[in-house]
Amino acid sequence: MEGVRVGEIRYHDFRNLAVVELNAGPGVNLIVGPNAQGKTNLLEGLHLLSTGRLLRGSREAQAVRHDQPRAAVEAALQPHGTTVRVNIEPGVRKRALINGLGLPRAADLIGRLPSVSFSSQDLAVVSGEPADRRHLLDTELSQVYPAYLNHFSVYKRALEQRNALLRRAQESHVEDEAFEVWEEQLAHHGAAMRVQRQEWVDGLADLATERHAALGDGEVLSVSYRAADQGELSQSLASNRGHDIHRGSTSVGPHRDDLDIQVAGAEARHFGSQGQQRTAVVAIKLAVLALAERAFGFPPMLLLDDIFSDLDDRRRSHLMDVAFEAGGQVFVTCTEAEQAGAKLLGSAKIFRVKCGRLEEK
Numbered sequence: 001m002e003g004v005r006v007g008e009i010r011y012h013d014f015r016n017l018a019v020v021e022l023n024a025g026p027g028v029n030l031i032v033g034p035n036a037q038g039k040t041n042l043l044e045g046l047h048l049l050s051t052g053r054l055l056r057g058s059r060e061a062q063a064v065r066h067d068q069p070r071a072a073v074e075a076a077l078q079p080h081g082t083t084v085r086v087n088i089e090p091g092v093r094k095r096a097l098i099n100g101l102g103l104p105r106a107a108d109l110i111g112r113l114p115s116v117s118f119s120s121q122d123l124a125v126v127s128g129e130p131a132d133r134r135h136l137l138d139t140e141l142s143q144v145y146p147a148y149l150n151h152f153s154v155y156k157r158a159l160e161q162r163n164a165l166l167r168r169a170q171e172s173h174v175e176d177e178a179f180e181v182w183e184e185q186l187a188h189h190g191a192a193m194r195v196q197r198q199e200w201v202d203g204l205a206d207l208a209t210e211r212h213a214a215l216g217d218g219e220v221l222s223v224s225y226r227a228a229d230q231g232e233l234s235q236s237l238a239s240n241r242g243h244d245i246h247r248g249s250t251s252v253g254p255h256r257d258d259l260d261i262q263v264a265g266a267e268a269r270h271f272g273s274q275g276q277q278r279t280a281v282v283a284i285k286l287a288v289l290a291l292a293e294r295a296f297g298f299p300p301m302l303l304l305d306d307i308f309s310d311l312d313d314r315r316r317s318h319l320m321d322v323a324f325e326a327g328g329q330v331f332v333t334c335t336e337a338e339q340a341g342a343k344l345l346g347s348a349k350i351f352r353v354k355c356g357r358l359e360e361k
């Protein structure tokens with residue numbers, strides 16, 4: 001399959017970017033500037049076009065430039081010149097458009113401009129809560145398996161409904177049939193999610209172990225999928241109903257699953273040093289990149305935000321080498337161009353950001 005990349009990107013009142021045009025190169029694009037100038041915002045705009053979503057933890061209204069009514073990010077995708085655009089207007093549903101035609105949901109953008117992001121926030125994949133690891137699974141799987149997003153959305157809705165029923169059942173009697181409607185959906189879509197997650201993690205695990213070995217600490221990284229419960233999901237849901245009414249939430253299903261990440265035989269989250277955790281995250285992210293590349297048949301756009309402040313020279317240069325050798329489009333932010341290393345600097349297109357404005361060098 002032919003690679004997709006962004007050409008010209010336009011930002012309009014998106015965060016601190018009033019009117020910005022960035023004409024991206026096909027290879028490495030280096031975005032340089034002091035703190036708080038708009039580097040992350042530029043990458044977030046690309047993430048928005050790729051996934052239909054802002055970076056984790058942001059509300060839509062926050063993405064609109066202060067005192068402005070609406071924000072937009074738009075890009076021309078190469079090689080065919082397709083235009084993708086996302087409009088954000090507080091109080092109105094976020095809207096995604098392809099060549100000017102609205103899509104039913106912003107999430108329908110997923111898969112058109114595949115991307116893999118890496119920032120210091122990703123350390124949470126190893127050191128954070130199970131929800132951080134499920135977030136990785138859900139976002140990456142939605143990208144590579146179109147059906148996953150559907151299973152995931154229906155599952156999420158059914159889970160909210162069952163949880164609402166559980167709480168109602170604490171006050172008054174609820175018929176079994178009312179539960180069964182949602183439990184059937186949970187069982188069907190939940191089982192499908194688990195199959196796809198398991199398959200994806202199996203592929204990821206080998207690659208992550210390989211990438212980790214290449215980073216050269218002499219330790220072994222292992223990654224596996226850990227289901228919170230075994231057996232037929234519909235049966236577990238029915239038999240846990242009483243218990244779940246008591247706790248007011250659903251205790252079985254893929255929304256409770258986790259990734260087990262071990263370095264040198266010990267769970268990295270609890271026992272890993274910061275260095276071990278970082279190496280594990282880099283290895284996992286490189287494996288995610290390789291899996292996505294395999295799924296799409298071309299390297300996805302790589303968004304590397306501020307990775308230099310968190311990684312030592314060795315991990316950083318390994319990451320940059322792999323990113324560079326993948327041969328896809330890469331966006332890297334840093335405060336000093338020199339941080340990127342001579343190899344990248346030699347071939348990168350360099351943009352300098354200051355107060356939400358851009359100068360190409």
Ligand SMILES: Nc1ncnc2c1ncn2[C@@H]1O[C@H](COP(=O)(O)OP(=O)(O)OP(=O)(O)O)[C@@H](O)[C@H]1O
Binds near residue numbers: 033039040066
């Ligand atoms: N909705 C908004 N309207 C106006 N400005 C905003 C909005 N949202 C964020 N900003 C501002 O954008 C500025 C740049 O943010 P950004 O995170 O892109 O900086 P950065 O260049 O990545 O800095 P750092 O090197 O510290 O990561 C910040 O000062 C922030 O306050």
Ligand SMILES: [Mg+2]
Binds near residue numbers: 041306
């Ligand atoms: Mg930043």
